[in-house]
Amino acid sequence: MWIYEKKLQYPVKIKNPNARLASLIIDALGGPDGELGAATRYLNQRFTMPKGKIIGTLTDIGNEELGHAEMVGSIIYQLTRNLTPEQIKAGGLDKYYIGHGAGVYPCAASGEPFSAMAISSKGDPLSDLNEDLAAEQKARVTYDNILRLSDDPDVNDVIRFLRQREIVHYQRFGEAMRSLTE
Amino acid sequence: MNRDELMNRIHALSFAMTEAQLFLDTHPECRDALTYFREKRDELDNAMTEYQNKYGPLFADMTVGDKWSWVDGPWPWQSGGKED
Numbered sequence: 001m002w003i004y005e006k007k008l009q010y011p012v013k014i015k016n017p018n019a020r021l022a023s024l025i026i027d028a029l030g031g032p033d034g035e036l037g038a039a040t041r042y043l044n045q046r047f048t049m050p051k052g053k054i055i056g057t058l059t060d061i062g063n064e065e066l067g068h069a070e071m072v073g074s075i076i077y078q079l080t081r082n083l084t085p086e087q088i089k090a091g092g093l094d095k096y097y098i099g100h101g102a103g104v105y106p107c108a109a110s111g112e113p114f115s116a117m118a119i120s121s122k123g124d125p126l127s128d129l130n131e132d133l134a135a136e137q138k139a140r141v142t143y144d145n146i147l148r149l150s151d152d153p154d155v156n157d158v159i160r161f162l163r164q165r166e167i168v169h170y171q172r173f174g175e176a177m178r179s180l181t182e
Numbered sequence: 183m184n185r186d187e188l189m190n191r192i193h194a195l196s197f198a199m200t201e202a203q204l205f206l207d208t209h210p211e212c213r214d215a216l217t218y219f220r221e222k223r224d225e226l227d228n229a230m231t232e233y234q235n236k237y238g239p240l241f242a243d244m245t246v247g248d249k250w251s252w253v254d255g256p257w258p259w260q261s262g263g264k265e266d
Contacts, residue, residue, distance in 0.1 A: 006240045008258045009200070011193060056207040064200060074259035168204065175208035 002063075009067040010161045014078040014154040019091025021150055022079040023109060026096070028146065028162070029072040030106025032118035033138040035162075039065035041119040041135060045128045050180075054125065057176045058132075061169050068162055073104045075158060129177040133170055140166040188233050192240075195226040 028034050042062030049055045080093070080102045088097050095111060106114035120131050143163035150156055183191065202219040209215060230240060239245040242252045 003241060006252075006258060007189070007192065007196075009193075009197070011189075011261070012259065013261050053208055053210065057204065060200075060204055060207055064204075070258070077259050168201070172204050172208055179208065 002066075008071050008074060009064065010071060010158060012071055012074040012078060012158050014075065014152070016152065016154070017081050017083050017087070018079050018152060018155075019083055019087050019093035021091075021152060021155060022076050023091060023093045023096060024149060025072065025075055025079070025109075025146055025155070025159075026105075026107060027109035028139075028142055028159075029069060029076065029104070030114035031108035031112075031142065032115075033135065033142050034106070034108075034114070035065050035069040035072055035139075036106050036114055037116075037119050038062075038135060038139060039069060040116060041121065042132065044119075044121045045132070048123045049125055049128075053179045054129070054176045057172050061172065064165070064169075068165065069106075071158060071162065075155060076104050077102075079155070125180055126177070129173055129180075132173045133177070136166045136170040136173065140170075183232075185233075185237050188229060188236070192226065192229050192233060195222050195229060198222045199226060 030036055039062050042058045042065060046055050046058035046062065049058060083091075083093070083102070088094050096105075096107075099105070108114075119135075120128070122128055122131075140163055143159050143166065146159050147156055147163070150159065199219060199222045202215055202222065206212065206215050206219060234240055234244045235246070238251050238254055245252045
């Protein structure tokens with residue numbers, strides 16, 4: 001079960017709205033390597049894991065990913081506050097706006113809705129943990145790409161935090177996989 | 183500490199605990215990490231109690247007083263922006 005804690009894992013305080021950045025960063029919520037997929041992947045894979053260490057790792061990282069989905073949603077919300085129609089059009093957010101307004105909808109930057117097709121749960125620990133290692137690196141690359149295209153310091157501070165978490169999770173999943181052969 | 187300072191402290195202590203918890207998941211026999219986790223937990227308990235008594239609940243069941251202040255803002259994403 002879950003209990004909600006009324007805070008973000010890391011504060012999100014963005015001063016300037018930016019339609020273009022919102023249209024890109026939405027990928028980190030609902031894209032194939034986004035936080036919603038990460039949480040869904042780990043929290044479902046854990047049921048069939050053979051060792052407590054691995055179940056604990058998937059539970060706690062999956063839980064943290066839910067918090068990251070909340071942080072990315074907060075970024076999108078703050079970047080799209082008080083946008084004018086001109087800003088929406090100029091920032092390329094018009095196709096999103098038509099369907100979702102300023103609502104936070106999990107999709108890829110391409111507009112493709114979030115899909116569980118982007119995750120796997122095979123009931124096999126080696127297969128699942130190898131996917132998890134790759135997933136953390138793919139999420140890290142997505143954040144690297146966002147950092148290359150964003151020059152907003154308020155946004156980049158949060159993205160750097162999220163990027164760093166992928167690296168720590170990769171480390172923990174590597175240890176979890178090695179525990180299979182202990 | 184004012185509200186922002188106290189929340190910053192809660193963020194820092196919560197993060198320290200998250201890191202220690204993930205480490206302990208794959209190193210459950212590490213006594214140093216366990217000691218560190220418990221130290222941070224005690225510090226966080228104190229900070230959370232102070233925050234919730236002064237500024238409102240972080241968990242619904244910590245709502246005190248004769249009003250259901252859980253629904254009062256700001257919610258965690260409602261900060262930043264030029265109006266602040």
